[in-house]
Amino acid sequence: MTRIPFVIVLLALLFPRLCTAGNYSNFVVSIYCRAYEVRQMTNFVWLSNVWNTVGSQLKVDKVYLETHRDGVIPDRETIARATQFFESRGVRVAAGIATVANERNLYQSFCYSTPADRKKLKKVVEYTAGQFDEIILDDFFFTNCKCDQCVKARGDKSWTQFRLEQMDEVARDLVVKPAKAVNPKVKVVLKFPNWYEHYQGLGYNLEAGVKYFDGIYTGTETREPFNNAQHLQQYQGYLIFRYLENADPGRNGGGWVDTGGMRYADRYAEQLWLTLFAKAPEITLFDLRQVQRLMQPSDRGAWQDLHPSFDFDQMMASARPDAGTSAAPATISRAAGFTFDQVDAFLGKLGQPVGLKSYKPVNSAGEDYIHNYLGMAGIPFELTPKFPTVAHTVFLAESAAEDPKIVDRIKKQLMNGGNVIITSGLLRALQNRGIEDIAEIRYTDRKIALKEYLRGFGNVIEGKSEITIPELDYITNDAWALVSGSAGGIPYPLLLRAGYGKGYLYVLTLPENFGDIYNLPPEVLTQIKRTLTRDLFVRVEGPAQVGLFAYDNNTFIVESFLPDETDVKVSVAGEFAKLRNLVTDAVTTGQTETPGSGRFDNGDRRVSFNVHLLPHSYAVFAAEK
Numbered sequence: 001m002t003r004i005p006f007v008i009v010l011l012a013l014l015f016p017r018l019c020t021a022g023n024y025s026n027f028v029v030s031i032y033c034r035a036y037e038v039r040q041m042t043n044f045v046w047l048s049n050v051w052n053t054v055g056s057q058l059k060v061d062k063v064y065l066e067t068h069r070d071g072v073i074p075d076r077e078t079i080a081r082a083t084q085f086f087e088s089r090g091v092r093v094a095a096g097i098a099t100v101a102n103e104r105n106l107y108q109s110f111c112y113s114t115p116a117d118r119k120k121l122k123k124v125v126e127y128t129a130g131q132f133d134e135i136i137l138d139d140f141f142f143t144n145c146k147c148d149q150c151v152k153a154r155g156d157k158s159w160t161q162f163r164l165e166q167m168d169e170v171a172r173d174l175v176v177k178p179a180k181a182v183n184p185k186v187k188v189v190l191k192f193p194n195w196y197e198h199y200q201g202l203g204y205n206l207e208a209g210v211k212y213f214d215g216i217y218t219g220t221e222t223r224e225p226f227n228n229a230q231h232l233q234q235y236q237g238y239l240i241f242r243y244l245e246n247a248d249p250g251r252n253g254g255g256w257v258d259t260g261g262m263r264y265a266d267r268y269a270e271q272l273w274l275t276l277f278a279k280a281p282e283i284t285l286f287d288l289r290q291v292q293r294l295m296q297p298s299d300r301g302a303w304q305d306l307h308p309s310f311d312f313d314q315m316m317a318s319a320r321p322d323a324g325t326s327a328a329p330a331t332i333s334r335a336a337g338f339t340f341d342q343v344d345a346f347l348g349k350l351g352q353p354v355g356l357k358s359y360k361p362v363n364s365a366g367e368d369y370i371h372n373y374l375g376m377a378g379i380p381f382e383l384t385p386k387f388p389t390v391a392h393t394v395f396l397a398e399s400a401a402e403d404p405k406i407v408d409r410i411k412k413q414l415m416n417g418g419n420v421i422i423t424s425g426l427l428r429a430l431q432n433r434g435i436e437d438i439a440e441i442r443y444t445d446r447k448i449a450l451k452e453y454l455r456g457f458g459n460v461i462e463g464k465s466e467i468t469i470p471e472l473d474y475i476t477n478d479a480w481a482l483v484s485g486s487a488g489g490i491p492y493p494l495l496l497r498a499g500y501g502k503g504y505l506y507v508l509t510l511p512e513n514f515g516d517i518y519n520l521p522p523e524v525l526t527q528i529k530r531t532l533t534r535d536l537f538v539r540v541e542g543p544a545q546v547g548l549f550a551y552d553n554n555t556f557i558v559e560s561f562l563p564d565e566t567d568v569k570v571s572v573a574g575e576f577a578k579l580r581n582l583v584t585d586a587v588t589t590g591q592t593e594t595p596g597s598g599r600f601d602n603g604d605r606r607v608s609f610n611v612h613l614l615p616h617s618y619a620v621f622a623a624e625k
Helices: 006-014 035-040 044-055 076-087 115-129 148-154 159-182 196-202 206-212 236-247 265-277 297-306 312-317 332-347 370-375 398-402 406-415 424-430 514-519 522-532
Strands: 028-033 062-066 092-097 100-102 134-137 187-192 215-219 252-258 282-286 356-359 381-384 393-396 419-423 442-455 459-473 479-487 490-500 503-508 538-541 546-551 555-560 566-573 578-581 587-589 606-613 618-624
Touching: 028 252, 035 062, 035 076, 044 076, 062 076, 076 092, 092 115, 115 134, 115 159, 148 159, 159 187, 159 196, 159 206, 187 206, 196 236, 206 215, 206 236, 215 236, 236 252, 236 265, 236 370, 236 381, 252 265, 265 282, 265 332, 370 381, 370 514, 393 406, 398 424, 406 419, 406 490, 406 503, 419 424, 424 442, 424 459, 424 503, 442 490, 442 522, 459 490, 459 514, 459 522, 479 522, 490 522, 503 522, 522 538, 538 546, 555 566, 555 606, 566 618, 606 618
Parallel strands: 028 062, 028 282, 062 092, 092 134, 134 187, 187 215, 215 252, 252 282, 356 381, 356 393, 393 419, 419 503
Antiparallel strands: 442 459, 442 479, 479 490, 490 503, 538 566, 546 555, 555 618, 566 606, 578 587, 578 618
């Protein structure tokens, strides 16, 4: 047995307050340590200095010590001593493995067609399982290799099919089985990256994750939303956790955030709280190196806008109030700690997330990330890889076309009295597959440039900028346009409705550039949201880039992703008359709206409230009678 070095015992005596992790009430906070930093942990002076800084600004429950990255493998003695260091401070320890051959070479993966790389992975797994009872695989568990051996092994299969089959076998035979053989108690968790639309293209497989591994984990990092090659919008930090939770209920261990591409401290904080809004039981900060980054004076403006009541200078110089140590310069850890303290104070008052049910089959693609663009416009989604048969209203994007039975599912939903909302992209994909049996609506090759929109009869609303949509043809009086744009005095449908059986089929026309959803006038978005969110108890009306997060106990969060202050209207079901702010406990009485009587109005009774939001901020409410 390796003895605990005297320096660790001495540090525990000198800093007793830092030796016990301060748990949050509603989630666990973890820090991931790369193999490079783990290797450096032979230097206990460096390690104690780093941890005293981090621990004085953030309450940490757990660390992951990585055993492989880029061929770097910390030795067994270093890992043992580092484990003892953290455990002596009340911090739980687990292992991490980055299955990447050369991260700097465009994330060069192992080649699983060659015996050498297969042997190497198996050896790393066995080495790790021999030291830990929990292992998480960082999000490099894929293959992007197209070497001669891979080309030959692929044969006449598509790269997607070949990689799915190969990684299925790798998961089973090179990871899980070897780990369990060495340590039957070991829990092996597969972390999925944030690019969920393209998992299958590199062999990531949710089905394999559920089938072989003891749990899964979610990459919720979204970084900067603009000019991002991955098209990651902020709402995705929430949505992707919900999708993976619905793929493997109760076994999605948490969300994972890094500081990559972060220009301002508040953008980092936003990723953290969106992960927690999704009810992630654990949040992992990647990585020990990144959380030591000093907060800069340039962070002041964004942070002060986000937290106007908080003294930025105080944060820059302060430690955690209960840390029991002298102040250290504020780091990213401080930003995380402040954010966690805020969210933990109200998170337990929220129920389970609810939203517009949407079906995205496993290993499907089409209209990439459209749910996130619509989520940024205030439509809360509950994305699932299983068709939600019990939902009254179901939303389907083009990715649903991957299900060969999708038209039959749509017909059954409508015949049973439910509603189905499909996108223009799915309409195109289902033409000549039976969708015309429901309504003869056709996706044409014509494109229309819009800048005007119709409201009622004769009223025209001017848009912020011109957007391009596909033109849909439909039969008058069989389908009706609920929302329309106008070009040259000619209306073009943005939202169509057609009856079938006891239900309604809706077709939502999407802009050719999904970012143009943000350029739709608030009045047009409100008309669309009145249909898409009609089954929810709450709706937010206002400009795009204001999100809504709803929960099953009549609580909700409204968040502005805008850079300026904004006012929105929150509308709740008529049974509720008041809103209680769950942060300030202030109670507001709303104003009853007159139910609409128009042909296309829902006719439901609502109570509305005006809500003022600061830039990049949120407000938390409970609807009360």
